[in-house]
Amino acid sequence: MTQVDEIRMQVMWNRLISVVEEQALTLLRTAFSTSVREAGDLSAGVFDPEGRMLAQAVTGTPGHVNTMAEAVLHFIEEIPRDRMFPGDTYVTNDPWKGTGHLHDITMVSPSFLGEELVGFFACTAHVVDVGGRGFGADGKSVYEEGLQIPIMKFAERGEVNDVLLHLLRANVREPNQVVGDFYSLAACNDVGHRRLIEMLEEVGLPNLDSLGDFILSRTHAAVMERIAALPKGSWSNEMLTDGYDEPILLKAAVTISADKVHVDFAGSAPMSRWGINCPMIYTKAYACYAIKCVVAPDIPNNSASLAAFDVSSPVNITNAARPAPVSLRHVIGHMVPDVVLGALAQALPGQIQAEGAGALWNIHISARPAAGAEGRRAEVLMFNSGGMGARPTLDGLSATAFPSGVHTMPIEATEHTGPIVIWRKELRPDSGGDGTYRGGLGQIIEIAPAEGHEFEFSAMFDRVNTPPHGRDGGAPGAAGEVALDDGTRLRPKGWQFVPAGKRLILKAPGGGGYGDPAKRPEAARAEDRRRGYVTGEET
Incomplete structure (x- = not known):
């Protein structure tokens, strides 16, 4: 040619x-x-x-x-x-x-x-x-x-x-x-x-x-060149996530050879009886994405680049077999990149970001008129994000959907789809893990049924009981919280009820910090305080 x-x-x-x-x-x-x-x-x-x-x-x-x-x-x-x-x-x-x-x-x-x-x-x-x-x-x-x-x-x-x-x-x-x-x-x-x-x-x-x-x-040639420059060997990592009614262990072993990067999820938790199982096709998608972010972020994504990455697992929560319930497969799937990145951090020290919120804080709302009231029914889906983990040279991004990459949904568009009111949607102070570089902030979302309405909602949240870890001495991000405005704590997963006159308050988790907190420049800390990112008060 x-x-x-x-x-x-x-x-x-x-x-x-x-x-x-x-x-x-x-x-x-x-x-x-x-x-x-x-x-x-x-x-x-x-x-x-x-x-x-x-x-x-x-x-x-x-x-x-x-x-x-x-x-x-x-x-x-x-x-x-x-x-x-x-x-x-x-x-x-x-x-x-x-x-x-x-x-x-x-x-x-x-x-x-x-x-x-x-x-x-x-x-x-x-x-x-x-x-x-x-x-x-x-x-x-x-x-x-x-x-x-x-x-x-x-x-x-x-x-x-x-x-x-x-x-x-x-x-x-x-x-x-x-x-x-x-x-x-x-x-x-x-x-x-x-x-x-x-x-x-x-x-x-x-x-x-x-x-x-x-x-x-x-x-193919470009990806092979990148893999050739990587250290060769095997490294493993594990992560504990909230699960539905008990914690879920995720394990990944990453092996880098001359022309392949292989990820194996053997040792991860068995399939759940709840709909948080993840089919292999989705686990593979996010495992490959994690590798590509590190190995070849600037190389176009197509069949040739994906072919350089292998993913395997016995039947377990990352390789769910039909007819397992899989509706919330993204909760486990979105955790997969952090599990894989944790293994790669051992192969490539000083190059991998800390853990972040991972799974989107999606909420599906089924709204209806309250007893004796007139109104309309509607199904409302809202995407929310916690904070990303801090990077080796930069603070983590706040309220950013990593790894899914979806956009923030405007509250006006969400309210237009159903009888709900979003009273608050703002960054969550003090939620980013401390470190030489601070983890990204989560956010606070306050949602209520419109007047004369009530709603049920499907909670599909994680990092409530198991916050994101920092890396290389960085502190963990703040855990998430789910509650009503009267202080009633709610479960992080499952369908639940918000009566008329009450408000649902979601506090999305922050990302983990990177590096020794003692090495964070005072100028950066002063800027955090000026912007309200850090107050010294629990929120």
Whole structure:
């Protein structure tokens, strides 16, 4: 390949990334659910005819993007080539073949140039409801957690499957939002397809074969170069998390060889009887993300970069077997990066951040009129974040969603979806762990039913009993708290009730500190006090 050819391929690679960015923006602009529209809880990407991910949109979460990279292969296996037609769109929410729980919808669409299959577009998004018990940990099996959609056709040759839509409407609490999001996902793939065909016709390429080979070969070479520079050996780490009714132990062993980084979760806690189990597809997504953050953060994420990382586990809470309840698989999945990073910190001392809040402090609210009052019912999903761990040279980021990367949801948009009032949403002073570099702050959120209403909420919180650890002498972050405004302590997981006139107060955990607190500059401490980050008072 000549230098001119390489430049041309690089330009088309960049063009392909712009195609998937427009694909993702279509989903953001048309989605009905606030979790997608406001928080960016989604993914979008383009794949070659073999199902290898060539490019992903920057907008999206590792849990969606990296699971989607594997999910497309399941679609190809399930739907033979002779049953694929232009105008098709396929769908599933199978936790073991999609993204780990029923609330995430994955759609895959074949892309044809004339009669030739040139690739696939895929996207995922979290919808507000899938029926069953709702978004929570209380189910005893996946059958209780909602409507299961096996890999099937959402549309064939452009004709939408009306039977599927009728089933959806009959099984979910917010049919208009859910069906609207299905159409949004399908439109997202359609936009990607149109832009890809325009690109291929414009540059005169018959398919993606040569561009795909260029992308994957260059990525593979770059990742191999990074792995070659790493120390070789095995290191292990463990972490205790809250669990549902008893603590959950997570263990990871990281082995770096000449051309692979392998993570094994043997020794982690057995499967739970509650819905906090994590299918392997989701555990793998976040384990790979943790490694990539350290080894190759600037190398594009595609099938070639992901292939350099192996993840294994016997059946346990990180590799849950069907039909385990998995609705809150993110609570364990979001802890996976800190477990892996703790092992890598031994291989790469002085380079790895402290532990943070990890799991999002999501809350799903089911609001209704109080007894004798008039009003409306609504399902409201709100994403909140604790603090990140301090970094080796910088303070931790406050109220930031690591590792999921979702955006903060504006309170105005959240209140608009249902009869609730958010009275307070602010940084939580004194919650970041002390150290040479301070851990990021958590936040305080105060939520009440609107006048004449009450609500039940699904608590899906962690780090209440087991706060994030500091690193290299740094202090732990503050543990989280869940209570009513009258001081009544509530459980960190499970469906619970907030009566009319009461307020729910959430205090998200802070991140752990990094390094010896005695070495923190006095100027930094003075700035913490000036900004109100540190008061010396417990909050």
